[in-house]
Amino acid sequence: MKTQAALMLGAGQDWTVTEIDLDAPRAGEVLVEFTHAGLCFSDEHLRHGSLGALPAVGGHEGAGIIRELGEGVTGLKVGDHVAASFIPACGHCDWCVTGHSNLCDSAANSPGSVDKDSFRFSYDGDRIPANCGLGTFARYSVVSANAVIRVNPEIPLEAVAVASCGVLTGWGAAVHAAEVAVGDTVIVIGAGGVGVNAVQGARFAGAKEVILVDMNPAKLGIARQFGATAEFRTTEEALTYARQVNPRAQGADKVIVCTGNTTEAVVTAAYETLGKRGTLVLAGMSQDVLDRNVNLPGTQIIFREQTIRGTIFGSCNPRHDIPVVLDLYAQGRIKLDELVTKQYSLEEINAGFDDLRAGKNLRGVVKHA
Known part of the structure; x- marks a missing residue:
């Protein structure tokens, strides 16, 4: 399938918004329609070429809806609202089973990975990585089922998006x-x-x-x-x-x-x-x-x-802590709506990062059309 996405083609460049190819989910993966993506300094580090190979699809903070399941995926269903987790938690490595899933060994799923077979995006005939294995700057992305966390569908997805990285950190x-x-x-x-x-x-x-x-x-x-x-x-x-x-x-x-x-x-x-x-x-x-x-x-x-x-990730266990923080938000005990200073279209993503660098926003959010 095709999807719109914001790519970083080379260190120090602006984001390029274009249509790219996306493979279907394989075993253990899901197709997510990302509705919102947060603009975070970690993607600015990607722009400077210090977080892995380029070109790459940006975005590691976001929220969306499951649209398709790969073979063997359990615990999720089509239509679920999910938060992105930039560190996927496998649940069985030593770090996960000792309560430190923010250090999960699966975090190797990053832009710097050399295993191109794990990449689902293609640009100009070549497979390219997604930041933190997510690529929330694409409207559609195929990610590991371990990298998304089901959330209460009554909570606005823009609030879920900011909770997925910056809030938890x-x-x-x-x-x-x-x-x-x-x-x-x-x-x-x-x-x-x-x-x-x-x-x-x-x-x-x-x-x-x-x-x-x-x-x-x-x-x-x-x-x-x-x-x-x-x-x-x-x-x-x-x-x-x-x-x-x-x-x-x-x-x-x-x-x-x-x-x-x-x-x-x-x-x-x-x-x-x-x-x-x-x-x-x-x-x-x-x-x-x-x-x-x-x-x-x-x-x-x-x-x-x-x-x-x-x-890293606020030393949180995201599968536990994201729902906890969102529950506190639903109870009115912490603020999330007030964090979103401005929303941008994907085409406005460079203006959003300009505002981030200028200190104009607490959090800018891309709202995919």
């Missing part, structure tokens, strides 16, 4: 990775789609203070509706405030870095706000995913008994 960075506790003072650096959900997660976990840092004043202007108790444009200002409200630790108990391009300067500034026995969580990637961006005083970390850790 930020929420889980606070709840699971940082393990925010009642009474904690938390600093979140970066007020994009991941950062504001780290704020929501920290507030939900019982933090006393949730301090948001972002240089963009427009982002700070809306942060309080997601649970921020204070907002600053610099980490120095945030540290001064954290020391006032948390004199015991002389800094933050938890610091969560959610920047779109996490440089060494960002990591160093974030660490300097961390108090005694504090935890620094890196949830935002560097533009070059192999960049050595952590250069910290190890002996000071020893003296202060501090923890530095990374998190």
